[in-house]
Each structure stands twice: as C-alpha cells, then as structure tokens.
Amino acid sequence: MGSDFQAIPIIDISAFLEKIDDPRMGDDKELLEVIRQLDDACKEAGFFYVKGHGIPDSLVKEVKDATSKFFNLPNEEKVKIKMTPASGYRGYQEVAENITLGKPDMHEAIDCYREMEAGKYGALGQLLEGSNLWPDYPSNFKVVMEEYICLLTDLSRKIMRGIALALGGPPDAFEGDRAGDSFWVMRLIGYPVLSDIPELQRTETGCGAHTDYGLLTLVNQDDEINALQVRNRSGEWISAPPIPGTFVCNIGDMLKIWSNGLYESTLHRVINNSPKYRVSVAFFYEPNFDAAVEPFDFCMQKTGGTPKFGKVVYGEHLVGKVGNNFRY
Numbered sequence: 001m002g003s004d005f006q007a008i009p010i011i012d013i014s015a016f017l018e019k020i021d022d023p024r025m026g027d028d029k030e031l032l033e034v035i036r037q038l039d040d041a042c043k044e045a046g047f048f049y050v051k052g053h054g055i056p057d058s059l060v061k062e063v064k065d066a067t068s069k070f071f072n073l074p075n076e077e078k079v080k081i082k083m084t085p086a087s088g089y090r091g092y093q094e095v096a097e098n099i100t101l102g103k104p105d106m107h108e109a110i111d112c113y114r115e116m117e118a119g120k121y122g123a124l125g126q127l128l129e130g131s132n133l134w135p136d137y138p139s140n141f142k143v144v145m146e147e148y149i150c151l152l153t154d155l156s157r158k159i160m161r162g163i164a165l166a167l168g169g170p171p172d173a174f175e176g177d178r179a180g181d182s183f184w185v186m187r188l189i190g191y192p193v194l195s196d197i198p199e200l201q202r203t204e205t206g207c208g209a210h211t212d213y214g215l216l217t218l219v220n221q222d223d224e225i226n227a228l229q230v231r232n233r234s235g236e237w238i239s240a241p242p243i244p245g246t247f248v249c250n251i252g253d254m255l256k257i258w259s260n261g262l263y264e265s266t267l268h269r270v271i272n273n274s275p276k277y278r279v280s281v282a283f284f285y286e287p288n289f290d291a292a293v294e295p296f297d298f299c300m301q302k303t304g305g306t307p308k309f310g311k312v313v314y315g316e317h318l319v320g321k322v323g324n325n326f327r328y
C-alpha cells in the first residue's frame, strides 16, 4: 500500500453507469478501470468524489436551495416540524440538539428516513416508526426531496454494484436481503456561522468526529465552503473541499463488516470556520433494516480466512446510534 492519503481521489463514473446493469459488462475495459479506482479509493481513504454521476445539476442545487430557505425561516416556523421520539426521530432539530462524542454539534438539521409500516420490524423498528415531516415552505420542498431520494437511491445501488465487483464478489452482493430494500436516511444540514451562536451554547465543531452507520454516504455539499475533514491513518485531518458537480462518497460501518475490514468506515468531522452559513445534504444508502451483516466469504479469503467482526443486524446498530444522538 502507498503512503497515507493527503487528498480524496476523484472518480469519473460516467462510463460505468451505462454498463453496470448490463449482464455482459464483465469484459468492458472502461468499466473495469472505474472498478479498480473504486477499489483503490475504498482501501486507501474510504472516501472519494464521484463525478459524471448523471444527477442533474439543477436538482442538486435545488435541494440545497430549498434546505437553505427552510433554515432561514424564523424558529417558530421550523419547530412546527420538530423531531421528537414520538415522531420516530423524523423532523427538525435545532442547533446543539445532536450530540457527538458527548458534545453538542453546531448544526441544525431535518432528518428523514425510509417510511415503514407500523409493526413491520417488531419492537426494534418502533423507535423509527412515523411519517417524515415536511415543511409547508418552501412549497416545492417535499416534491424536490422525493425526486432526489429516488434518483440517489438508484445511483447508490449502481455504485454498490461497482463496489461489490471491486471486492471480488458478484455484482448483486448488496441487493436482495442485504440492501435491495435500503433503509435510507437523508439529513438536510445547516451549519451556522460560529460567531452567530450564543457563547454559552457554542462549541467549535459543526459535527464531531464520527463514522457513518451503513453502506455508502453521498454528500451534496455547499459549493463555497471548505469544512468537511477526513482523518487519515496517521491521524491527520485532510480537507474534502467542495468540487462542484461531484458528490463526496464514503463508506459506512456495515460495509466495513461485510468486507471484513478490507474497506474502512473512515472518521470525519465538520468545522465551519467560515463567515458564511453552510448547507449540506447527506444521503445515506443503507442495508435493509433487518439485514444480517457479517463478513462475506469472498472477503474473508482475502483477509486471512477468519472473520474480524461478528454478525450485526443493521437495524440494531442504527437504533443504538439514533437513541444516543440526542439530548432526550
């Protein structure tokens, strides 16, 4: 393996997207080259930018604009869709409500999850049961977000086919019972200017160091502000500056387990030290809520033959995290 990463690689997936659902893709040179780049990036950084992803720029921008308009509303308007345990942890949370490493985060957010029928996952699913809460203003909010979720779900599924091949598995390794019915999460996030936050409430981090919980995260970040940082193996914080037209992608905890540690879920954090409000929209493509996650045989063969992690049910991992993220 080369030296520790100092920048996040950029991968153009346009040639790959057209072919990844084609059963005859096996010997396509361009496709194999993208898969090799995915493998390198996942091994070295656990983070990469994707360009050539096919999601219209206008939609990518509209999602951030609608988010920013919502966060600009007066507080009494925003709390109309307040997140509570009773709402299934869906809805709006104020600055400092989310806790990471024991400290309040300097961000506000709307959390949405895939909707599920009451009782579908028994007692375990109860915590997250509920309907997503959408604001009345801006008026196109729900339509724009639902369109975006639909396109990002399909894009993520395709990238996961590439990652399955990169790991040496079958292309559909993450479909069916594993992530064919992804329990996706979307977080619309706003990071205020630090000096605008009352001193008594203020900490220095927008979002403290964490790993993501599931398979693959796609971040649609503010085009103007450099605030996302990724930790390399030597413990240095490497910037992931905005690159217009790309998503920042990173690996979650469940992919670390499935790959038996070949791919890591890399620590990252957000610090908005800029004089401007930062908006970012994170889409988390996750396993099925009830997916049983344990190292693939084809990954164990490459990593000494023994499992490095025991079996985890994704919903248990998620509920354990969400239940501890907030101040109630």
Ligand SMILES: N=C(N)NCCCC[C@H](N)C(=O)O
Binding pocket: 098, 099, 100, 101, 185, 207, 208, 210, 211, 212, 213, 284, 321, 325
């Ligand atoms: N669904 C995801 N990945 N959300 C990321 C939030 C990370 C911060 C959270 N307080 C934590 O400590 O995990």
Ligand SMILES: O=C(O)CCC(=O)C(=O)O
Binding pocket: 187, 189, 207, 212, 219, 221, 228, 268, 269, 270, 280, 281, 282
């Ligand atoms: O705001 C960002 O750029 C990333 C946010 C993030 O890491 C998260 O919500 O998990």
Ligand SMILES: [Fe+2]
Binding pocket: 210, 211, 212, 217, 268
């Ligand atoms: Fe994250």
